Amino acid sequence: xxxxxxxxxxxxxxxxxxxxxxxxxxxxxxxxxxxxxxxxxxxxxxxxxxxxxxxxxxxxxxxxxxxxxxxxxxxxxxxxxxxxxxxxxxxxxxxxxxxxxxxxxxxxxxxxxxxxxxxxxxxxxxxxxxxxxxxxxxxxxxxxxxxxxxxxxxxxxxxxxxxxxxxxxxxxxxxxxxxxxxxxxxxxxxxxxxxxxxxxxxxxxxxxxxxxxxxxxxxxxxxxxxxxxxxxxxxxxxxxxxxxxxxxxxxxxxxxxxxxxxxxxxxxxxxxxxxxxxxxxxxxxxxxxxxxxxxxxxxxxxxxxxxxxxxxxxxxxxxxxxxxxxxxxxxxxxxxxxxxxxxxx
Amino acid sequence: xxxxxxxxxxxxxxxxxxxxxxxxxxxxxxxxxxxxxxxxxxxxxxxxxxxxxxxxxxxxxxxxxxxxxxxxxxxxxxxxxxxxxxxxxxxxxxxxxxxxxxxxxxxxxxxxxxxxxxxxxxxxxxxxxxxxxxxxxxxxxxxxxxxxxxxxxxxxxxxxxxxxxxxxxxxxxxxxxxxxxxxxxxxxxxxxxxxxxxxxxxxxxxxxxxxxxxxxxxxxxxxxxxxxxxxxxxxxxxxxxxxxxxxxxxxxxxxxxxxxxxxxxxxxxxxxxxxxxxxxxxxx
Amino acid sequence: xxxxxxxxxxxxxxxxxxxxxxxxxxxxxxxxxxxxxxxxxxxxxxxxxxxxxxxxxxxxxxxxxxxxxxxxxxxxxxxxxxxxxxxxxxxxxxxxxxxxxxxxxxxxxxxxxxxxxxxxxxxxxxxxxxxxxxxxxxxxxxxxxxxxxxxxxxxxxxxxxxxxxxxxxxxxxxxxxxxxxxxxxxxxxxxxxxxxxxxxxxxxxxxxxxxxxxxxxxxxxxxxxxxxxxxxxxxxxxxxxxxxxxxxxxxxxxxxxxxxxxxxxxxxxxxxxxxxxxxxxxxxxxxxxxxxxxxxxxxxxxxxxxxxxxxxxxxxxxxxxxxxxxxxxxxxxxxxxxxxxxxxxxxxxxxxxxxxxxxxxxxx
Numbered sequence: 005x006x007x008x009x010x011x012x013x014x015x016x017x018x019x020x021x022x023x024x025x026x027x028x029x030x031x032x033x034x035x036x037x038x039x040x041x042x043x044x045x046x047x048x049x050x051x052x053x054x055x056x057x058x059x060x061x062x063x064x065x066x067x068x069x070x071x072x073x074x075x076x077x078x079x080x081x082x083x084x085x086x087x088x089x090x091x092x093x094x095x096x097x098x099x100x101x102x103x104x105x106x107x108x109x110x111x112x113x114x115x116x117x118x119x120x121x122x123x124x125x126x127x128x129x130x131x132x133x134x135x136x137x138x139x140x141x142x143x144x145x146x147x148x149x150x151x152x153x154x155x156x157x158x159x160x161x162x163x164x165x166x167x168x169x170x171x172x173x174x175x176x177x178x179x180x181x182x183x184x185x186x187x188x189x190x191x192x193x194x195x196x197x198x199x200x201x202x203x204x205x206x207x208x209x210x211x212x213x214x215x216x217x218x219x220x221x222x223x224x225x226x227x228x229x230x231x232x233x234x235x236x237x238x239x240x241x242x243x244x245x246x247x248x249x250x251x252x253x254x255x256x257x258x259x260x261x262x263x264x265x266x267x268x269x270x271x272x273x274x275x276x277x278x279x280x281x282x283x284x285x286x287x288x289x290x291x292x293x294x295x296x297x298x299x300x301x302x303x304x305x306x307x308x309x310x311x312x313x314x315x316x317x318x319x320x321x322x323x324x325x326x327x328x329x330x331x332x333x334x335x336x337x338x339x340x341x342x343x344x345x346x347x348x349x
Numbered sequence: 350x351x352x353x354x355x356x357x358x359x360x361x362x363x364x365x366x367x368x369x370x371x372x373x374x375x376x377x378x379x380x381x382x383x384x385x386x387x388x389x390x391x392x393x394x395x396x397x398x399x400x401x402x403x404x405x406x407x408x409x410x411x412x413x414x415x416x417x418x419x420x421x422x423x424x425x426x427x428x429x430x431x432x433x434x435x436x437x438x439x440x441x442x443x444x445x446x447x448x449x450x451x452x453x454x455x456x457x458x459x460x461x462x463x464x465x466x467x468x469x470x471x472x473x474x475x476x477x478x479x480x481x482x483x484x485x486x487x488x489x490x491x492x493x494x495x496x497x498x499x500x501x502x503x504x505x506x507x508x509x510x511x512x513x514x515x516x517x518x519x520x521x522x523x524x525x526x527x528x529x530x531x532x533x534x535x536x537x538x539x540x541x542x543x544x545x546x547x548x549x550x551x552x553x554x555x556x557x558x559x560x561x562x563x564x565x566x567x568x569x570x571x572x573x574x575x576x577x578x579x580x581x582x583x584x585x586x587x588x589x590x591x592x593x594x595x596x597x598x599x600x601x602x603x604x605x606x607x608x609x610x611x612x613x614x615x616x617x618x619x620x621x622x623x624x625x626x627x628x629x630x631x632x633x
Numbered sequence: 634x635x636x637x638x639x640x641x642x643x644x645x646x647x648x649x650x651x652x653x654x655x656x657x658x659x660x661x662x663x664x665x666x667x668x669x670x671x672x673x674x675x676x677x678x679x680x681x682x683x684x685x686x687x688x689x690x691x692x693x694x695x696x697x698x699x700x701x702x703x704x705x706x707x708x709x710x711x712x713x714x715x716x717x718x719x720x721x722x723x724x725x726x727x728x729x730x731x732x733x734x735x736x737x738x739x740x741x742x743x744x745x746x747x748x749x750x751x752x753x754x755x756x757x758x759x760x761x762x763x764x765x766x767x768x769x770x771x772x773x774x775x776x777x778x779x780x781x782x783x784x785x786x787x788x789x790x791x792x793x794x795x796x797x798x799x800x801x802x803x804x805x806x807x808x809x810x811x812x813x814x815x816x817x818x819x820x821x822x823x824x825x826x827x828x829x830x831x832x833x834x835x836x837x838x839x840x841x842x843x844x845x846x847x848x849x850x851x852x853x854x855x856x857x858x859x860x861x862x863x864x865x866x867x868x869x870x871x872x873x874x875x876x877x878x879x880x881x882x883x884x885x886x887x888x889x890x891x892x893x894x895x896x897x898x899x900x901x902x903x904x905x906x907x908x909x910x911x912x913x914x915x916x917x918x919x920x921x922x923x924x925x926x927x928x929x930x931x932x933x934x935x936x937x938x939x940x941x942x943x944x945x946x947x948x949x950x951x952x953x954x955x956x957x958x959x960x961x962x963x964x965x966x967x968x969x970x971x972x973x974x975x976x977x978x979x980x981x982x983x984x985x986x987x988x989x990x991x992x993x994x995x996x997x
Contacts (some may be wrong), residue, residue, distance in 0.1 A: 061847035062817075074527045100529060108527045115520035118539050126525075133529040168937040169702075179528060198701040198938050199874055200911075200953075203918035203931035210928055225848060232920035232927055255922055269852035271877030273919055275900045278881055281852035286816045302849075 014088055016187050016219045017050040017073065017106075022082035024068055041293070042068040044243035045082070050187070050236075055213070055220040057234035057251070059227065059266070063287060064240040066223045070189045073221065074108050075099065087186065104134065107180035109209075111192040113172035117164040123150075123175055124160030130182035149178040153208060170201035174208065181212060189221045194229070206233065227270050231255050239263045242287060242298040245317065249324040259326045259334045261303050297329070305330045368618025374611035378604075382428035391422035393578040402594045411600045414586065423578040424600050430579045431608065434490060435559035438497035439552055446502045447548070450509025451536055454517065460510070467503035475500045479562055483571040490573050493566055497559045508551050512544035546623035550616050557612035564605050580605050662689040662729075663836050663868035664713065669726035671708050671717060680942045682708045682721065684892040687969070690836065693866040695859070697883030697900070699876060699915075701938050705892040706872045710838045712736075713870075714753060715743050730836070749779045752828035754821075756841035761824050762812040768823050769793075769808030775830050792830065799826045800857055818850035822857065829861065837862070840872045855882050876915060880904055885975075888912050891939055891949040894969065898976040906989050908978035910954045913989055925992045948981065956982055 024043040043065040050056045058066040071077040073084055075091060084091050091102050110116035117126055127146045136142050147157035153174040164172055173193065180188050190209065194202040210233065212218055224230050230237060230251070237254040239247045239262065247260040258264050261283075268282035285302040296311040297303070303310065309329050317327045328334065385391065397417035405412045411420035453460035470478070482496040516522055517540060525539045560580075566572035567581025575582055580601040587597035671683040683705045690696045700706040711717050713728055715735060728735040731750065735743070755761045763771055772792040776783060783791070789808065796804035799822040812820060821842065828837060839858065843851040859882055862869050871883055879886055879900070886903045888896040888911065896909040907913045914934035925931070936953040945951040947963040954962065958981070967981045980986075 061849065076523055076527060103527070103529045108524070110520050110524055112520055116524045118521040118525065120542050121538070129525060129530055130528045170937045176524070179524065183528065199876070199915055200701060200918065200934040201937060203920075203933035204935075206920070207930045207933055210930065227848075228920045228922050231922045232925070232931070234927075251927065265849055267922075269849045271848075271852070271855070271875065271881040273876040273880045273904065273916065273921070275880040275883075275904050279852060281849070281856050283849055284853070286818050286850065 013051055015049040015085075016052050016087060017221065018083075018085040018088075019049075019069075019073070020047045020083045020085075021045050022047070022069070022072060022084065023080045024065075024072055024077060025080055041243045043072065043079075046238075046240070046243075046245045048236075048238055048245065048248065050219050050221060052186070052219055053213070053217045054235040055222050055233055056236045056238060057222045057224060057230040058238050058240055059224060059230055060240035061225060061266075061287070063242070065243040066240050067191060069240075070108065070191050070221065070223055073189060074106060075103060100133075104183045105185050106187045106189065107183055107185040108189045108191065109173070109176050109180050109193045112196045113169055113176055114164075114196070116176055117172055119164055121163075122160065123162055123164065123167070126164075126175065127160065127179055127182060130179060134183060145182070149182050150175075152181065152212075153178045168201075169197050170204060173197060173201075173205050177205075177208060177212070181216065181218075184216075185218070187219045187221065189223070191223045192225070193222075195224070195226065209233070227267055239266070242293070244298060244327065245325075246299065246327045247325065248317070253321075253324050257336060259320060259324070259331050260299075260328050261305050261330075261334060262299050264334070264336075265302075297327075305333065365618050365622055367614045368622060371611045371614025371616075371618055374607060375615065378428065378608055378611065379432070382425050382432070385421075385425045389422075391419065391425055393418065393422040393426040394576055395419070395422075402590060402597075404594070405596055412594065412596050414583075414594075414597055415590065420583075420597060420600055423583055424580075424604055426578040427580045427583060427601060428604065428608075430490075430573060430577060431560050431563055431605075434493055434497070434563045434573075435556050438494045438501070438559045439556045441494065441498045442502045442505055442555055443548070443552055445498070446505025447509050447541065447544075449502070450506040450544075451513055451541065453506065454510040454513025463506060467506055470499060470503050475558075476562060476565060479566060480569065480571060483566055488566075488571050488574055490577075493563050493572055496566070497555075497562050500562070501555045501558065505548060505551050505555070508547045509541075509544050512547060513540055516540045516543045546619065550619045550623065553612050553616035553619060557609045557616070560605060560608050560612070564601075661692050663692045664870075665689040665727075665729040666709075666713075667727045667729070669709070669712060669728065670724045671705070671712055671721055672724045673721045675942055677942050679724075681892055682941060683712065686726070686892075686894055688887060688894060688897075690868045690870055692835070692868055693862075694884045695862055695869040695871055695882055697879040697886040698870060698872045698889060699874065699879055699886060700872075700889035701874060703938060703941065704889045705941075706889050707840055709889075710753065710840050710870065710872055713836075713838060714747055714751060715740075745779065748775055748828075749831045749833055751836045751838065752831075752834045753838040753840065754824055754828050754842045756844050759812065759817075759820060762820060764812050767809055767811055768815070772796075772808070772823075772827050772830055775827055779831050792826075795826045795830055796823070799823075799829075799861070800853075801826075817846055818853060821846060821850075821854055825854075825857065825861070829865075834865070834867055836868045836870065838870045838872070841874070842871070843878060844873070844875070851878070858882060876919060888915075891944055892941060893949065893966075893979065894977075895950070895979045896977065897969075902973075902976050908972055908976070908983045908986070908989075909950075909980050910956050910986070911950050914953075914955075916989075917991070921991075948979075956986060958982065 022043055023045050026040045026042055046069065048056060058069060060066050068077065072079050079092060082092070086102050086105050089098070089102060091099065124143070124146055127149060128142050131142045131145055136145065146160055150157045150159060155171060155174050155178070159167065159171065164175070167175065193209065194205050197205060206229070209220070213220060220233070222230065222234055234251045237249060237251050238245050239260060241262050247254070247258065247263045254263070258267055265282035268279060270279070272279060283302045283304065288298060288301050294311070295314060297306070297315055300306040300310040307330070315327045315329045317325045318331070319325050320331055395418065397413070400409070400413050400417045401415055403409055403413040409419050409421065411424060414420055414423070449463050453463040479496045479500060482499065483492055486492050486495070522535065522539050525535055563572055563579065564581035564584065567579045568585045570585065572581050573579045583601040584598060587594070587601070590597050666686055666688045669683055669686040670681060672679040672681050686709060698706050698709065708717065708721070712723055713735065715738070717723060723736055726736070730746070735746070762768065769789065769792055772795065773785070773788040776788045776791060793804040793808055796807055801807055801819060801822050815823065828834065842858070843854050846854060855878065858869065858871070861867070871879070873879060883900050886898060886900050887894050888909065890911050896903065896907065896912050903912065904916065907916055911934070914932070917932040918934060920931060934953055939945065939949060945963070947965055948954070948957070948967055951957050951962050957963070961981045967979045969977045969979045970983065971977050972983060
């Protein structure tokens with residue numbers, strides 16, 4: 005579980021110095037072009053059968069990272085390796101083959117299924133792409149994946165709008181596993197679902213991971229959920245990874261002030277343990293970034309150094325990396341540790 | 350199959366009076382023009398010099414013209430001509446419009462080129478441009494089709510382009526793409542069916558407009574050369590006899606109005622049916 | 634308005650006048666809803682979106698209303714303001730506010746109440762602000778409607794004062810900005826300011842006010858809510874699907890399922906010993922840091938949220954409930970029964986259910 009720093013098994017996914025900037029400009033060419041640094045040099049590794057959670061708030065670049073890995077966007081620079089092969093500059097055939105190794109489960113099950121196609125038609129596509137023939141063989145496999153995600157195979161005859169949110173998300177998962185990928189990118193897979201359905205879907209994903217040896221890149225803002233499903237946690241802030249550690253280490257002792265703030269702000273479903281807003285202010289606008297730390301305007305620990313130089317990710321204990329100038333001082337003090345464990349009544 | 354499904358399901362869910370009336374009228378028109386020649390011996394070109402400018406009677410339901418030709422027969426065959434021209438023009442517009450619209454929805458360069466050409470076509474008042482085109486290439490059925498097509502295709506391109514741009518970034522298209530589907534299938538199966546509704550609306554108006562333009566051009570002598578029994582030709586010929594034989598003018602005029610009205614009703618009906626703002630149905 | 638006869642099980646609680654007031658231990662209710670019914674026509678006949686709801690909100694309390702999409706919680710909020718979208722209709726019940734039944738008021742008499750005495754904050758801060766107007770103008774517009782005697786200068790002063798109260802710095806400059814120039818958190822603060830601008834708001838309805846916001850911003854907005862509520866002694870109806878948000882802010886909680894309230898209790902009561910199997914299922918299914926083994930299966934509620942047009946007979950939670958009994962639960966709709974002072978549950982079997990327990994903590 006905590007072997008992510010050691011390189012013994014070949015990682016399923018390796019991202020190195022990945023950069024993607026978007027030009028957000030006015031429509032007139034003489035207007036100054038502003039760049040959104042959506043993903044600004046991130047690196048991580050994901051081992052077979054494990055789950056890496058990308059955590060962060062809107063605009064931190066986690067969804068852009070997902071799209072880059074799925075090759076729905078092209079990176080400006082950096083390298084993405086799937087199963088040891090680079091996908092950033094692949095040949096056309098290689099790309100098709102590689103693409104099959106990674107699939108995605110989308111956030112909104114209402115928007116991610118083509119509304120005018122029957123479930124069967126949607127699920128036949130991955131097999132068509134794979135070159136499965138003839139048709140009855142495809143239909144057989146469609147029934148198989150539907151059963152695998154806990155749905156009645158007859159659902160293939162229905163249209164998406166006839167299904168509930170939970171059923172649709174199961175179809176989304178069925179589509180993702182149909183191509184027998186080794187990695188699935190889950191982009192907030194339950195946040196659009198009803199609360200009473202979420203745990204079903206999480207259980208299904210955990211089941212599939214165990215039975216098929218899948219790796220997950222799990223994108224979420226829900227830290228309780230991340231704590232439950234992930235092996236490694238990477239926290240993103242404005243396009244950078246600011247902290248990365250095995251889940252147990254991270255939740256016991258987060259070291260970046262932003263990670264600590266995130267943990268402290270997420271509302272605990274226990275009225276006897278009230279949380280308080282841990283940080284003030286909002287994400288810095290792209291124009292103000294400058295040279296320093298991106299979190300400095302909200303950071304309770306910011307000093308003049310933080311405005312002058314951007315902290316690099318550095319290893320502080322085994323496999324625990326933090327990008328903070330004051331990482332030595334951020335270990336939890338006694339009273340702050342109330343956030344770590346669930347208080348008894 | 351793919352294209353008809355959403356269309357049909359919406360059809361069954363929401364019926365609307367305009368659409369039904371329009372479709373009924375158009376069907377009647379079509380059926381009449383097909384069945385009438387089977388029931389009666391009709392010849393739109395047969396000249397009977399003994400029976401010129403006769404008033405409507407049992408033999409000649411709508412009377413005869415100045416050459417003694419049966420007006421009813423000419424109306425029926427005129428329907429064939431009008432609908433044939435309009436249909437050919439609309440079909441051509443649909444095919445080319447969908448292809449060019451899709452291309453310009455995907456590539457910036459193509460969009461710039463196609464967009465500018467469309468714009469320059471849209472600058473002129475439609476009918477004036479049609480006259481110019483016909484004057485340049487000469488009156489013939491195929492040329493009328495071409496003129497109507499040139500005038501109407503920019504609108505279809507725009508409609509398709511807007512849908513493609515809207516849906517190419519939709520989650521379900523991204524999902525299909527990440528499964529590994531090729532570009533062609535992606536467009537044909539996942540993107541374009543979403544444009545069906547607005548394009549159908551455009552095309553039904555285009556169809557009506559084609560009938561009008563064909564009639565107008567024929568009226569000016571730029572359409573189908575005589576003795577072709579086109580509704581426009583008939584009105585043109587009837588001008589001299591408006592006092593003595595008003596039915597000659599009235600019959601084709603009524604047919605044109607009827608055909609155009611029915612198609613406009615269909616277009617409006619479709620638009621109402623597909624307008625999301627009018628669908629405030631609560632999902633229970 | 635015609636009062637539709639409630640189904641028999643409802644009648645015990647729904648129509649016995651004094652019994653309902655005791656319901657929630659609210660000594661001085663700011664708002665009292667009795668036997669509310671809202672229906673929408675559908676292809677299969679009328680569908681009850683809200684089916685006999687009794688609820689009161691005391692002065693100065695935050696009442697959390699939890700439920701899933703389509704359970705009727707938003708319709709409840711809308712019916713208080715008389716904003717049910719057509720073709721839906723209130724088909725029965727009363728909403729008492731300040732001694733009058735809101736459902737009996739015409740539009741002329743409803744208008745001074747909306748925005749002045751009862752205000753609402755919606756989920757999406759971008760769509761609840763008009764993108765074409767400066768925020769100062771939007772705030773003073775509310776004042777123009779409800780305080781026509783004030784001068785423009787006084788209105789502006791009030792507006793900037795209010796922005797400071799909701800924690801916006803450089804308030805007078807913000808007044809001249811457009812919504813798109815503000816971040817999501819600031820926008821939601823502006824929306825809250827607009828809701829409170831009249832200074833006389835007795836009931837604030839907040840419909841998923843933080844769902845569209847990031848966690849760090851959500852914490853700030855929730856803190857603002859609790860502060861304003863305490864300062865102004867307002868009653869707040871906080872509608873959300875997030876049990877964490879409820880636990881952190883509400884004093885009392887009502888749980889809705891398929892158009893009915895299934896449980897009401899004081900917040901500690903509800904989280905310590907929930908009575909209804911649905912509430913229990915929700916609380917158990919939440920992943921929690923430090924509770925349960927990582928990557929283990931979560932206790933899930935089976936099945937899916939039923940369609941309102943196709944509810945099971947009897948208890949609407951019947952087919953998802955692990956404790957259902959064919960002979961009882963499927964036969965009649967359970968009544969909302971008082972389990973201890975201030976706690977109510979709608980379940981035939983609440984006496985027989987085992988005590989509620991969360992899985993033991995796992996210490997690293």
